[in-house]
Amino acid sequence: MNKHNKFTGVPGNPESPPLNDQSKNEPIFGKKLSRRDMLRLTGATGLGLLLGGGGVGGIMAARNAVAEPTKAAEGDSSSIPFYGSHQAGILTPAQNFIYFAAFDFTTTKLADVKKLMQAWTTAAAALTTGELIGDVNDNPNLPPSDTGEADGLNPARCTLTFGVGPSFFDERFGLASKRPALLADLPAFAGDNLDPKWCGGDICVQACADDLQVAFHAIRNLARIARGTAVLRWTQEGFQRTGAADPKGATPRNLLGFKDGTGNPDTTDNAEMNKVVWNSSSDGPSWMSGGTYMAVRRVRLRIEVWDRSSLSDQEATFGRYRHTGAPLGAKDEFDDLDLSAADASGKPVIPVNSHSALAHGDGTVKMLRRSYSFSSGLDVTTGQLDAGLLFISFQRDLMKQFVAIQQRLSKTDLLNEYMTHTGSAVFACFPGVRRGGFIGETLLS
Ligand SMILES: C=CC1=C(C)c2cc3[nH]c(cc4nc(cc5[nH]c(cc1n2)c(C)c5CCC(=O)O)C(CCC(=O)O)=C4C)c(C)c3C=C
Numbered sequence: 001m002n003k004h005n006k007f008t009g010v011p012g013n014p015e016s017p018p019l020n021d022q023s024k025n026e027p028i029f030g031k032k033l034s035r036r037d038m039l040r041l042t043g044a045t046g047l048g049l050l051l052g053g054g055g056v057g058g059i060m061a062a063r064n065a066v067a068e069p070t071k072a073a074e075g076d077s078s079s080i081p082f083y084g085s086h087q088a089g090i091l092t093p094a095q096n097f098i099y100f101a102a103f104d105f106t107t108t109k110l111a112d113v114k115k116l117m118q119a120w121t122t123a124a125a126a127l128t129t130g131e132l133i134g135d136v137n138d139n140p141n142l143p144p145s146d147t148g149e150a151d152g153l154n155p156a157r158c159t160l161t162f163g164v165g166p167s168f169f170d171e172r173f174g175l176a177s178k179r180p181a182l183l184a185d186l187p188a189f190a191g192d193n194l195d196p197k198w199c200g201g202d203i204c205v206q207a208c209a210d211d212l213q214v215a216f217h218a219i220r221n222l223a224r225i226a227r228g229t230a231v232l233r234w235t236q237e238g239f240q241r242t243g244a245a246d247p248k249g250a251t252p253r254n255l256l257g258f259k260d261g262t263g264n265p266d267t268t269d270n271a272e273m274n275k276v277v278w279n280s281s282s283d284g285p286s287w288m289s290g291g292t293y294m295a296v297r298r299v300r301l302r303i304e305v306w307d308r309s310s311l312s313d314q315e316a317t318f319g320r321y322r323h324t325g326a327p328l329g330a331k332d333e334f335d336d337l338d339l340s341a342a343d344a345s346g347k348p349v350i351p352v353n354s355h356s357a358l359a360h361g362d363g364t365v366k367m368l369r370r371s372y373s374f375s376s377g378l379d380v381t382t383g384q385l386d387a388g389l390l391f392i393s394f395q396r397d398l399m400k401q402f403v404a405i406q407q408r409l410s411k412t413d414l415l416n417e418y419m420t421h422t423g424s425a426v427f428a429c430f431p432g433v434r435r436g437g438f439i440g441e442t443l444l445s
């Protein structure tokens with residue numbers, strides 16, 4: 001698309017990199033305002049603020065607030081709206097790729113955090129519409145504001161989803177009283193083998209797109225903008241089959257060869273989403289109303305062991321047929337799981353310790369899963385692939401939903417023989433961003 005978002009801002013953080021032109025207080029910035037620029041500024045912030053407020057401060061405030069994608073970009077079918085009452089990337093049909101990133105703040109000033117969120121908002125609005133970020137991309141004397149690898153690419157349905165972890169509410173920012181009771185580190189589960197290098201984080205960005213380069217570009221540029229305020233703590237990229245390989249968009253298969261996502265609740269059913277995913281004001285702090293809690297588990301799969309087990313053992317492990325994805329004893333992928341069905345000898349058709357049976361339970365506790373496979377090279381200590389599932393789920397209540405199900409699974413799931421949880425994190429994903437507002441506004445202002 002190769003459009004410049006002239007007013008994308010970066011934090012007014014003195015330690016920020018050169019793309020952070022704002023810190024130099026250059027006129028907007030080194031350029032004369034065009035009539036269109038002027039209209040965009042006044043449209044979003046009011047001419048009074050811009051002219052009456054005067055000075056660079058006023059313009060900078062306006063600059064951060066004008067994260068308006070162009071109309072052309074908004075109409076692009078490969079662009080998912082960034083603004084809305086809920087964040088994108090949660091109910092959005094899963095894109096082909098994920099680049100997940102957890103960051104830690106290096107600042108202890110809440111004002112810096114707020115500035116970063118404002119700058120990330122401006123950048124995210126550009127990144128999800130396929131625009132170059134920043135307005136300094138063609139000055140030969142400066143490093144370009146945008147790193148450039150997505151120049152000319154369409155937005156590829158890029159979504160950026162932001163959430164804060166329990167550690168964000170420690171003593172650093174004076175926000176302890178705002179920590180939702182529902183946001184706490186997960187308890188230890190049987191069989192956990194967590195490595196701190198894939199755990200936790202003050203804030204996460206889930207970048208999903210139909211092109212990995214677009215998702216990578218987003219995280220790279222957000223990390224660059226954050227310099228001096230926050231640093232990357234861990235990342236994980238992941239994939240599903242692409243739309244090109246599967247134009248009909250069937251349920252994707254995980255690395256064990258099984259359809260994964262069949263039992264998800266219907267994301268087009270608003271009542272169901274309000275029940276399963278979205279927080280309401282009665283759930284906790286009002287700043288989380290319209291938000292949701294994310295559980296992330298990096299699960300290594302022992303694919304070499306799996307590949308040596310028989311098809312019937314594999315199907316018993318999941319309680320579903322590999323080819324069709326149907327529950328054992330049923331025909332179609334979306335047939336109900338009948339956990340009471342028994343064979344002639346009285347044995348349950350779907351083993352009680354199968355993954356589906358345990359995860360389903362009595363069917364009253366649900367979650368929205370949005371997981372991706374990963375393959376991260378070789379484990380040199382064993383010569384086996386470090387591959388698995390970046391499990392991601394969204395739910396209204398981590399304890400009642402994720403923890404309740406994972407506690408059941410961790411004890412007796414037949415799948416445990418083939419997997420190890422190696423990373424873990426939870427995040428409170430903010431409600432959606434309003435036009436003219438910023439990510440996390442309900443918490444930070
Ligand atoms: C705590 C929650 C869950 C973890 C962790 C988890 C890991 C995990 N799952 C698969 C593969 C499949 N899971 C399936 C169903 C399923 N899994 C969970 C929860 C967790 N899974 C739920 C709630 C459900 C749905 C149950 C239901 O009500 O039907 C399936 C079957 C097909 C489907 O419904 O998606 C597969 C396959 C892996 C490989 C994995 C860890 C690596």
Ligand SMILES: [Fe+2]
Nearest residue numbers: 355356359369
């Ligand atoms: Fe599962």
